[in-house]
Amino acid sequence: MSDSRDGFSAARRLIDLAEAVRADPELPRAALAELLAGHGERPADLTPEAFTEAGAAALRAAARRMGAVLGESDEDRAAEALNALFAEYGTRPRLTRHDGHPWHLHVDRGDEGGWGDWFLASGALALAQLLTEYGRIAWGACAAAGCGRFFLATGPGSTRRYCSGSCATRERVAAHRRRRREGEREGRGPRELPAAT
DSSP, X not given: OOOTTTOOOHHHHHHHHHHHHHHOTTOOHHHHHHHHHHTTOOGGGGXXXXXXXXXXXHHHHHHHHHHHHHTOOOHHHHHHHHHHHHHHHOOOOEEEOOTTOOSEEEOOOOTTTHHHHHHHHHHHHHHHHHHHHHXXXXXXXXXXXXXXXXXXXXXXXXXXXXXXXXXXXXXXHHHHHHHHHHHHHTTOOSOOXXXXX
C-alpha cells in the first residue's frame, strides 16, 4: 500500500502487483482485488462482476510482462521496452484527484482493453516517470541468488542490486566464502589477519 505521506504511487502499485504475481503466478482474483483496493481502486470496480476472472487473468499476464521490464538493468533497453508498451497500449493520461489522493497522472481502463491493457499502460507511464526523474533505472529485480524480488530504488546513491540489506549481506558473505574456498583449492590457505600491534 502506498504511504499516505507520499500520496498515490502508481510505481508502488506496479511493484506490489508484479511482485505478488512473480511470487504466485496463479494469484487468485480475490487477492488481486485486495491488492488493487490497497492501492486506491474503488470497491465498485473490484466486484466479481466488474473485475472478472478473465480480467484477473489479463492482469496476471500483464504483471508478468511488466516483470520483464522491472528486471531490465540497461537504461536503453528499458526505454525501448517502455516505448514499445506506449506504442502498443498508448492511451491519453489525465490528471486526477480522488478518494483523498493528491493530483496524479491516471490512465483509464477502456472498455476494450480492460485490466491488462490498463496495467501495462499505467505501469509503463510510472516507470517512464521514474526513468526521466532520476535519469537512471530506479527499480529492479533483486540480484541475490534465489530471490528476484522486485523493488523501487528511488533513494539517493548508486543503483541498487538487492531488494534489502539482508539480501546484500547474504550475497557478500556467499562471495567471501566462494573466494576463500577457491583460495584454499589453489593452495593459498585461508587469509590470515595481521597481528595486532
